[in-house]
Structures are given as C-alpha cells and as structure tokens.
Amino acid sequence: MQEAAERFGAQCIVVAIDAKRQTAEIKRQNEEEAEAWKVYIHGGRTPTGLDAIEWAQRMEAYGAGEILLTSMDRDGTKEGYDIPLTHAIAEAVTIPVIASGGVGNLQHIYDGLTAGGADAALAASIFHYQEYTVRQCKDFLAERGVRVRF
C-alpha cells in the first residue's frame, strides 16, 4: 500500500480548468495590464467570470491534488499550448499542473514542460495515425535534458 502510494502517489482529485484569453477586455481596462484568462465550463461554452489564476489558487487552497489546465483558444489547433497561460498557472500554484490544448508536435510538449513549467503534458491526437510515438517523444525530450517519467 505504501509502495503503491510512493509509486503513483495516493489517489487524488484533479480539477479541470478550461481557460480563455481575455486580452481585448483587459486592454480596454488598462493598456499596460498583463494577459489574463477567464474560466469557462460546459466545454468552453459558459463563462464563469472567474479569473483562471485566482481560481487555480482557490482550488489548491481547497485541496485539489492536481490541475488539468486546458487552453480553449488552443484546443484542437495543433499550434501548441498557451505557454503564457501555462506558465502563469504553474507559477501561481504548488500542485502539479497538466498542460492541455493545442499540441501538434514534440516541440510543443517540450515547450509546455520547460517554458510553460508544467509537470505533465497532455496529448491525444498526435499519437494517433503514427504521427509520433510516445517513445519518440521521450527521446526528443531526453535529448533536450527534460527528465521524464515513463
């Protein structure tokens, strides 16, 4: 039991956060202000009005074990994770963050784990149709000094 917990960590609650950029709105308020993201639910259709960074911090304070952070702007685009979003959330909390939304190639995974500061990188469709194998991904990351658990 202890061994299993050490290997995988104990069971945990992963809180999913779907975030969309609010650059236009923020710009109207203050040209100098940094980027901001809001939380959406129901697959990105319903805005909650919550700031994504504040919500992530509240979820950590309430006891979330991990955060699955999906950029609704990037999801499905294959243009890469929203790195500023990922970095902002990863900096704001101490629990692990899984980056999600937009992976199109192995460089994107590398970027999410390094510049984005994510603890894990979520991918789905790049492993279908033999675009890339997970093993290729591991080698790509290892060659660039990213320590990965496989």
Next chain:
Amino acid sequence: MQEAAERFGAQCIVVAIDAKRQTAEIKRQNEEEAEAWKVYIHGGRTPTGLDAIEWAQRMEAYGAGEILLTSMDRDGTKEGYDIPLTHAIAEAVTIPVIASGGVGNLQHIYDGLTAGGADAALAASIFHYQEYTVRQCKDFLAERGVRVRF
C-alpha cells in the same frame, strides 16, 4: 531536484483517450460478448476504430506516464463516470488512470476511485457555483476509507 521528483513524480506525458461504448455493434456480433469501447478523437467526433483497452495498453507499452480516460457517453451528463470502462482500463494497464466524464456529485468520485479503480478523479463543474468544495469531497472520501492526496 530529487525531492521535487519524489513529491510530484518526474514530468510525464499524459495520453488522453476519449472512449465511446460500442454495445450495439458488439451485441450484433455476439450476444454473449462483454462491453467494448472505441477510441474517438477531435472531441469525440472522429472514430479511430481502435479498441480503447488495446489502445491504452499500447500507449503504456510506448511509454505513456498516465492516461486521462474520458467517457464520451458520460461527459457533461452528471450521471457519473462510466465505471465498467474505467475499471476495464485500470485493470488493463499499470500506469495511473485519471477518470473523467460525467461527475455530478461526490458519490461519483468515490465510485470512480473504488469500483472504477482509477488513481485520480477529474472534475470541473461540480466545484463551480459552490455545489461542492474540494474539501467536502476529501471529507466524503476519507469517511468512506479512500486515501486521498491533497
């Protein structure tokens, strides 16, 4: 570095698998056959023809660190995870499985971590609008003997 790895595990690749039940199709082939699920991509719109259990095993063999398993049948329904699906995948692989799709209350999370055999339970909308707090969830699970990492 070692400390961080022990705390969070090293960085890893999480492979997302979106699965849909194929009960009708299977029943036509063999009335006695067990349930089966197929892998879909592009938010559940595109069938790959792949069996979800076989795909999960292949992803593990290829080096995936975790699997995020979403039931496309349950996603958004608040009827609970697809427990037979979750159990089938959790039994078929040794890497951690995150259950996803369908959580509507704390009992669903409990069921995913026990009957479903998942290592983590993903939830989003139940923590919005103060339906439940993560802390309530932790207490609910702890009272029922589920060891959770928070």
